[in-house]
Amino acid sequence: MDLKKSYAVMVNDLSEVFSSRAIYMPMIAVPVFFALLFPILTFYISTYNLSGIATRIIGTAEQISSTQVNGAVFMSYFAIYVLGPTFMTMPIFTASVIAADSFAGEKxxxxxxxxxxxxxxTSELLVGKIFASLLPTILLTLVVFGIYGSTINYLAFKAFDTYLLPTTSWILIILLSPFLSLAAIGVVVLVSSHVSGIKEAQQISSLVVLPVLVLPFASIFGIFDLTPTFFYELLALLILFDAVIIYIGIKSFKKENIL
Amino acid sequence: MTTGVYADRVTKLFRKTVALDKTSLSIDKGMNIVIGPNGAGKSTLLRCIGGLYKPDSGKVRIFGSDPYYDDDARGRVSLLSDNYALYDKLSVMKNLLFFGKLYGNSNAETVEISRTFLKKLDAYQYIDKKAGELSRGTKQKIAICRALLGDPGVFLLDEPTAFLDAASAEKVHLMLEEFASNGKIVIYATQRLNEAARFNANLFIIKRGRISKTLKHSDLYGSILRDAKINIKLADPVNASIANKVPHFEEALGSNIRIKVRNYKDINDSVRYLIDKGAYIISIDYTEPLIEDML
Structure with a gap:
C-alpha cells in the first residue's frame, strides 16, 4: 500500500471540505460556541439558581466545604455527567459531515x-478518506473539550476556589470520541453504496448519535451511573462495534459504489 | 505478443437493463472509434475497458491484465469520461497535482506535463483559477490534460469534444492522432458521424450493447451512403418529366432534386443525367443519416 496516495486523498478531501465556509464554519463554530456557553450556564445555575437536581447527589461531596458544597458539586456533576455525554455527540456529527462529503460527495x-x-x-482510497474524516474530528474534539474544560475550571476556581477537571470519567469521555467518530465514518462507508447524495449519508450516519443522547438523561434520572467503569465498558463495546462496522464497510465497498 | 485491449463476450447489466451484451473487440494500436447512438453502450464499454466496471460476464484485458483488479493495468489506461470530474472548489493546478500524485508523478513532473498539454490546448492561462469558475469547454480541456498525466498506453475518450469549439476540437483531434501514430491505443467514443469520419481509424459500430459492425475508415462513407438522401440544388427548376427520370429520384422541391443513393456511383449517375439535360448544378448536399438509421 502506497501511503503517499492515501495522504494525497486525505489532503484533497480536506481541501475540498475546508474550501467551503458553508461546511466548515458551522462544524467549528457551533461546538466552540457551546463549549463556552454550557460552562457559563452551568456556572450561573450552580452559583445563583441551584435547583433540587443538585441535592440528589449531595452525598458524594463531603470533601468540599459546607458553604460551597451545593454549587461546586452541582457544577462538577453537570459538567461531567450531563454535558460531557452531550459533547460526545460532537465528534459523531463532525465525522458524519466530513465522511458524507468525502464518500457520497464524490458520487x-x-x-x-x-x-x-x-x-x-481501494485500500489506499479508504485509508485516505477515513483519515480525512477522523483527523480533523479528533483535533476539533480536543480543542472543544479543551475550551470547555478550561472554562469550567476557570469559573469553578473563581467561585469555589477549586478545579473540577480533569477526572477519570472526563478523560474517558475524551478517549471515547475518536471511536465514536469511527463508528459514524464506518456507517458512511457502509451506506455509501445505497445513498445518492451527501444529505442522505449524513442523515443515516447521524443515527449513531441516538444511543449517545440517552446518556445525559440516563445520568439525570439515575438509570446509569456514569462511573469510570461504565465508560471503560462503553469504550470496549465501541472498539468492538467499530471493528465490526469498519470491517463490513471495507469488505462490502466496491468501486462502483461511489460511481 | 499480448493484445493491447481485449474484450471477450463482455456483458454488463444495470439491474435488468442490458448495457453490454456479449461484446467483443480486440485492438492492438492506433486510432479506434466506437460509434453508436445514445444508450448504445459506448460509455459502459469504455468504463469496462478502463476497469471502472466489473463485467457481469466475459473478460477484459489490458496488455494481458484485468484492469478492474490490477491497479498497475489501470495505470496504463486513462479514461476521459463525458463529465469533467474535476474538483470544483480547487484550482486547476491543485486538481492536476492531486491526480499526478495518484499516477505516481512528482509535483515537478505534473507541473511540466500540465504546462505542455495546457499550452497545446490553449488553457494554460487558467492554471490558478478554481475549476468551478471555468466554462464547460475549458473544463473539458483541463480534464483531457488530467487524463494524460499518467502517460497512458491506452487512452479512452468518451465524447471528448462535446463542449469544445471547432478550433479546440481540432487541436484535440491532432493531439490524439499524434498519440496514435506513436504506437499508443486511442479509443474514442462518439455519436457524431462527421467526427468519426475525421480520423483514419478503425470503426466499431455499437448498437444495443453489441458491436454490430467493424469497419475501416475507408468503408465509412460507403456504409453511410447506403440509403443516404442527397439534395441537388439547381440554378433553375427542371420540368417534372426530366426530374422524375433522374436516376434514384425521390422528390423534387422547386429547384431542389432529392435522390436516395446506395453508393458513390449513384451520385455521379444522377448528376451526369442532370448535366446532360442542360441543368446547372449549384450545390450537392447530403443529409447525414441518423446514426440509428445506418446501423
Missing part, C-alpha cells in the same frame, strides 16, 4: 470516475 459531484480510473488501490 454527487461525479468526481469519482476520474479518481477511480487512476491506479489507486
Amino acid at each position: 454527487e459531484r461525479r468526481t469519482s470516475e476520474a479518481l477511480l480510473s487512476t491506479p489507486i488501490k
Whole structure:
C-alpha cells in the first residue's frame, strides 16, 4: 500500500471540505460556541439558581466545604455527567459531515470516475478518506473539550476556589470520541453504496448519535451511573462495534459504489 | 505478443437493463472509434475497458491484465469520461497535482506535463483559477490534460469534444492522432458521424450493447451512403418529366432534386443525367443519416 496516495486523498478531501465556509464554519463554530456557553450556564445555575437536581447527589461531596458544597458539586456533576455525554455527540456529527462529503460527495459531484480510473488501490482510497474524516474530528474534539474544560475550571476556581477537571470519567469521555467518530465514518462507508447524495449519508450516519443522547438523561434520572467503569465498558463495546462496522464497510465497498 | 485491449463476450447489466451484451473487440494500436447512438453502450464499454466496471460476464484485458483488479493495468489506461470530474472548489493546478500524485508523478513532473498539454490546448492561462469558475469547454480541456498525466498506453475518450469549439476540437483531434501514430491505443467514443469520419481509424459500430459492425475508415462513407438522401440544388427548376427520370429520384422541391443513393456511383449517375439535360448544378448536399438509421 502506497501511503503517499492515501495522504494525497486525505489532503484533497480536506481541501475540498475546508474550501467551503458553508461546511466548515458551522462544524467549528457551533461546538466552540457551546463549549463556552454550557460552562457559563452551568456556572450561573450552580452559583445563583441551584435547583433540587443538585441535592440528589449531595452525598458524594463531603470533601468540599459546607458553604460551597451545593454549587461546586452541582457544577462538577453537570459538567461531567450531563454535558460531557452531550459533547460526545460532537465528534459523531463532525465525522458524519466530513465522511458524507468525502464518500457520497464524490458520487454527487461525479468526481469519482476520474479518481477511480487512476491506479489507486481501494485500500489506499479508504485509508485516505477515513483519515480525512477522523483527523480533523479528533483535533476539533480536543480543542472543544479543551475550551470547555478550561472554562469550567476557570469559573469553578473563581467561585469555589477549586478545579473540577480533569477526572477519570472526563478523560474517558475524551478517549471515547475518536471511536465514536469511527463508528459514524464506518456507517458512511457502509451506506455509501445505497445513498445518492451527501444529505442522505449524513442523515443515516447521524443515527449513531441516538444511543449517545440517552446518556445525559440516563445520568439525570439515575438509570446509569456514569462511573469510570461504565465508560471503560462503553469504550470496549465501541472498539468492538467499530471493528465490526469498519470491517463490513471495507469488505462490502466496491468501486462502483461511489460511481 | 499480448493484445493491447481485449474484450471477450463482455456483458454488463444495470439491474435488468442490458448495457453490454456479449461484446467483443480486440485492438492492438492506433486510432479506434466506437460509434453508436445514445444508450448504445459506448460509455459502459469504455468504463469496462478502463476497469471502472466489473463485467457481469466475459473478460477484459489490458496488455494481458484485468484492469478492474490490477491497479498497475489501470495505470496504463486513462479514461476521459463525458463529465469533467474535476474538483470544483480547487484550482486547476491543485486538481492536476492531486491526480499526478495518484499516477505516481512528482509535483515537478505534473507541473511540466500540465504546462505542455495546457499550452497545446490553449488553457494554460487558467492554471490558478478554481475549476468551478471555468466554462464547460475549458473544463473539458483541463480534464483531457488530467487524463494524460499518467502517460497512458491506452487512452479512452468518451465524447471528448462535446463542449469544445471547432478550433479546440481540432487541436484535440491532432493531439490524439499524434498519440496514435506513436504506437499508443486511442479509443474514442462518439455519436457524431462527421467526427468519426475525421480520423483514419478503425470503426466499431455499437448498437444495443453489441458491436454490430467493424469497419475501416475507408468503408465509412460507403456504409453511410447506403440509403443516404442527397439534395441537388439547381440554378433553375427542371420540368417534372426530366426530374422524375433522374436516376434514384425521390422528390423534387422547386429547384431542389432529392435522390436516395446506395453508393458513390449513384451520385455521379444522377448528376451526369442532370448535366446532360442542360441543368446547372449549384450545390450537392447530403443529409447525414441518423446514426440509428445506418446501423
